[in-house]
Amino acid sequence: MEEQGYIELRVTNRDNSLSPKDIDINEIKDFISDIETFLYPNRKEKRNRPHISYDIEKGSAKHKFFLPITAVILFNGLTSEIKNRRNLDFLDYKRQSIIDKFQKKALKEGYKIEFNNSMQNHPTLVIDETTDYEMIAPTFFESEFYLYGEIYQEGGKNPNLHISTSKYGNITVSATKEQIMNGEKKTYKPYGVKVRGKKNLEDDSLSDLVLLEFIQYKPLFNQSLLDKVIDKASENLNKITDVDTWLDDIKAEGV
Incomplete structure (x- = not known):
């Protein structure tokens, strides 16, 4: 089993009165979703991601995620690079949008958000009301x-x-x-x-x-034609070891 670690978002407010019971479930849901997207931006990565567990602890409000050490290394590297560069231009659009969302939350709620992890004994990134990283990725x-x-x-x-x-x-x-x-x-x-x-x-x-x-096209269901197509394709489909990945690779953008 791969070595485990954790990443943590410690959230404080202006008068340091925040505690876990003050955090609404919708805000907890947002934190969980945002961290998942920050680590695994696209659908394929989300589908194949490792197990992640969550806890919220005292000390203001600590949103803690327990996951494999490789994901901790990724989180540590990305947040450290944001802090060192003081910009987001190296990130893809989804990751930029997550950081921008944290900035807006900090400004609206008067939050200070510290990004911590099990590899460091100090925050790798801090976002508060004064943080202003500009999104420059194409929209x-x-x-x-x-x-x-x-x-x-x-x-x-x-x-x-x-x-x-x-x-x-x-x-x-x-x-x-x-x-x-x-x-x-x-x-x-x-x-x-x-x-x-x-x-x-x-x-x-x-x-x-x-x-x-x-x-x-004629959007009519034809069971007989469908059965014939399935029979014809079954022999080759059985040779595909990962059908989901294969479908993702060949399908076109459609609505």
Whole structure:
């Protein structure tokens, strides 16, 4: 079994009166979620992360996480580097956003948050009301996406189409006259569209979408066809040792 250690966020307020009973369960939930994301930012890392246990102790309010020493080393390195550099520019967007969230909490609640761990006898990072690390990571990424739903409007002086999706609601996509006029009329029909545009890293919203191509489909369930596809694929699927990882590697961005 791998050597274990701990990381700790010690939270004090302006008059040093804070104790564990003053911490609301929603705030505890936020601390737990934020630390998990700081250590394991993406979905694949979260799924494969080691066991983490939690406790809250006296001494103001100490949020303590018990986990393998490799995770403690990562936490120690990241927080020490933030302190030494006095900026966040080396971190990915999600980690920057977690530190920014702690800064906002410290300012709003009058908190002082000390980042400690079992490898050091002093805080590797301190965030309080005066801390002002600027987020400089991009807030979006550009990629290609697949949208599925009903096209409810198309055309206009500046050609575009409007598609209603289950996850994002009504989405506007820029297009050309030729793309819209080619083939049958698509209004009020279920369609898929392949688009290029931007996805916001903070709220997952899409913007600046441009149509690449239409993908007509019929969302009807066909049990017989499904059974045939499963039978055909089963032989090769049985050779895959980690199906979840394989699916993550091949699937496209879709909504």
